[in-house]
Amino acid sequence: MADTPAAPATTSGAQSQTLSRGIRILEILGDERGPLSIDEIAARLGVHRSIAYRLLRTLEDHRLVGRDAAGLVALGPRMAALAAGVAQDLQAEALPELTAVANELGMTCFLAVLDGAECITLVSVEPRHTVASVAQRPGARHPVTVGAPGKAILAQVPEAEWPDDAPASLHDEVARSRLAGFATSHDEVIPTVQSIAVPLALRGQRPAAIAVVHVATDRTDAEIAIRLQRSAASIRDALGA
Numbered sequence: 001m002a003d004t005p006a007a008p009a010t011t012s013g014a015q016s017q018t019l020s021r022g023i024r025i026l027e028i029l030g031d032e033r034g035p036l037s038i039d040e041i042a043a044r045l046g047v048h049r050s051i052a053y054r055l056l057r058t059l060e061d062h063r064l065v066g067r068d069a070a071g072l073v074a075l076g077p078r079m080a081a082l083a084a085g086v087a088q089d090l091q092a093e094a095l096p097e098l099t100a101v102a103n104e105l106g107m108t109c110f111l112a113v114l115d116g117a118e119c120i121t122l123v124s125v126e127p128r129h130t131v132a133s134v135a136q137r138p139g140a141r142h143p144v145t146v147g148a149p150g151k152a153i154l155a156q157v158p159e160a161e162w163p164d165d166a167p168a169s170l171h172d173e174v175a176r177s178r179l180a181g182f183a184t185s186h187d188e189v190i191p192t193v194q195s196i197a198v199p200l201a202l203r204g205q206r207p208a209a210i211a212v213v214h215v216a217t218d219r220t221d222a223e224i225a226i227r228l229q230r231s232a233a234s235i236r237d238a239l240g241a
Contacts, residue, residue, distance in 0.1 A: 021045060022055050026064060026075070030139040035072035075139075090205065091123050093238040097231035098125040098210070105224060107212040110136045111200070112149035114207045117163040118142065119150040122208075134193055134213040142189050145170055148197035151183035152209035156201050182225035183209075196221050198228040202239060210235075 042052035059065040063078035102109040102125040110124035120141040144150040177183035197211035
């Protein structure tokens with residue numbers, strides 16, 4: 001009996017590669033602090049400009065990205081709508097607390113969650129009445145092995161489940177954070193920026209943390225941590241966790 005012809009192996013592979021590249025573009029734009037040119041996106045993606053252009057046109061049709069008058073590309077308004085649906089209850093309960101902390105301390109306050117081996121900002125609030133503050137955009141991500149939010153998150157995760165590249169020194173830092181009830185970082189993610197974070201353990205959800213970022217302050221790390229811990233407890237109570 002003749003063998004049944006095999007389906008072309010390239011079709012699904014090409015589709016998967018296209019999808020992967022489209023997602024990667026969104027990640028690249030999400031990590032940026034400003035718009036990028038098509039050439040810059042192509043270079044970071046490692047593809048020809050024409051391929052990047054076709055991918056961007058598709059994303060643009062779905063309003064996931066947009067281009068300004070100069071042709072520079074940034075995330076589009078549809079991304080905000082999609083992001084609002086992620087952990088909606090958590091975002092809704094966290095937002096008033098983050099706003100209160102940001103305005104009380106004069107620092108950007110944000111909620112971060114564990115995403116694979118990375119720490120990703122879910123929602124962020126900048127203080128209302130300050131001359132300058134550190135921006136921390138939703139969608140910003142960095143390895144969970146660096147930064148105060150990452151340490152506060154790892155304090156909730158068994159060490160056997162940590163990323164393989166976690167440095168040995170991190171184990172001692174996280175152990176100290178568990179004892180203190182908060183984690184700190186200086187110049188680890190953004191040069192000159194300091195951060196304080198407290199764990200936010202929620203039943204049935206990924207490990208999370210509430211954190212602030214600032215350049216300089218008269219408040220001690222412990223004072224800031226106590227204020228964050230009050231907000232974390234309020235969010236847990238509101239979610240029944």
